[in-house]
Amino acid sequence: MKTSTKILLSILTLLLLVWFVPCIIFQIQRPQLKWNWSKIDVNKISFPKDFIWGVATAAHQVEGYNTNNQWYLWESTVDATGNPMIARGQLSGMACDHWRRYPQDIRLMKELGVTSYRFSVEWSRVEPREGVFDTLAIKHYQEECDSLIAQGITPMVTLHHFTNPIWFEKKGAFEKMENVADFVRFTEVVYLALKDRVKLWCTINEPAVYVVGGYFQGDMPPGKKDPKLAAVVLRNILEAHVQAYWKIKSLPGGDQAKVGLVKNMTQMDPYRKWHLGDWIFANLIEGVFNGTTLNFMKTGHYRFSMPTMAKLIDENPKAIGSMDFIGLNYYSHYNYKFSFNLDKAFKARLLPGEIKTDMDYASYPEGFYRAIKTVSELGIPIMITENGVADAKDDSRAQFISQYLYALSKSISEGCNVQAYYYWTLIDNFEWSLGYDMKFGLYSLDMPTQRRTMKNGSKRYQEIISEKLNPL
Secondary structure (H helix, E strand, O other): OOHHHHHHHHHHHHHHHHHHHHHHHHHHHOOOOOOOHHHOOOOOOOOOOOOEEEEEOOHHHHOOOOOOEHHHHHOOOEOOOOOEOOHHHOOOOOOOOHHHHHHHHHHHHHHHOOOEEEEEOOHHHHOOEOOEOOHHHHHHHHHHHHHHHHOOOEEEEEEEOOOOEHHHHHOOHHHOHHHHHHHHHHHHHHHHHHOOOOOEEEEEEOHHHHHHHHHHHOOOOOOOOOHHHHHHHHHHHHHHHHHHHHHHHHOOOHHHOEEEEEEEEOOEEEOOOOOHHHHHHHHHHHHHHHHHHHHHHHHOEEEEEEOOOEEEEEEOHHHOOOOOEEEEEEOOOEEEOOOOOHHHHOOOEOOOOOOEOOOOOEOOHHHHHHHHHHHHOOOOOEEEEEOOOOOOOOOOHHHHHHHHHHHHHHHHHOOOOEEEEEEEOOEOOOOHHHOOOOOOOOEEEEOOOOEEEEOHHHHHHHHHHHOOOOOO
């Protein structure tokens, strides 16, 4: 063999090793599961006897007429080209009128058979002006909790679900560390008002989603695209959780309260498993979106790093042990294809053969299993605080529920300490920047009449709850 040929072969071999070996290592570290559902009996599932079955909502999406928060202002905002920030210019308006109709909605929960209800307390109603608290709003939430408890439904309260009072937003919200004290003050007031009624508390809902939408993609308020500021806001909002947790624990009965952070887990996977660029880009986004938060809560070390865009390193030892449980929200994964054009690179794609939901992602129950396994590494109980499907035709909801609950059951059978499952959501509602177009509800909503109707696909969830499942 000629020397030139040997050199060429050596170069090609080296290139193959440099390219494919890392891909293989990445695949071993983060295997992308795909089950053969034709060979799986989704009815073979079991859950602990004391397992919590629930539904979840958020105040701005269901209550109606929340006119004093930053999302209300955002709904009337237009972009640089004059297009509305909400799909088709829709406004939340009356929403599901849940503020007045919650007794009716509790009856829907009883019809489903759920044993718990996760909902958020709207900060802008409770504290409409800085330092001024509305006793009637607080009384409303007390009465709602009383009504739930009277029907045997355990309330779970979320303190922050994307919305800020306008006065807080004008102060810079979580862009400034000193503003965290405002959230902690609100936490104390709400906790003391509800502590005799509520034992399950979520501090912050999906901090990474709040940051990505508001400070990276710009499709949520305040609509900024500033990676460096995004790094700061994520750190500050995680700090808000830590301070809120220890504040609750310092108050009467705080030792009996279970307090957790709600983390949305969306795996960032490579579109092509053989492409090193896809792996590197997907792992970079995975590290920021999921790794930063999980690592901070586990070790107290904060690291937000996006080469050429943003880097922030910090630490807070008090983050360690500041969760009695981790709230897990899971819907699907995103698949990324490397490109030097960032707009193209950040475009999520569906893999061949994946079944698309009404959202821009696929139904991927295997990812639910993967996410549970990932957060199990924290070594604390897990509450599935959101999981559901947008399905306007209601032709895949039953299958979605069956497959995702199979994945959940499988994780529990393998030792994962999952204690609750809350389906998102009770009623079709205002889905943030997507308006009313996405139908996640177990019940449909006729807006003019406010009539609620259980969907056929939702009956699968009702059936599973009512079945006498074999306890582990």
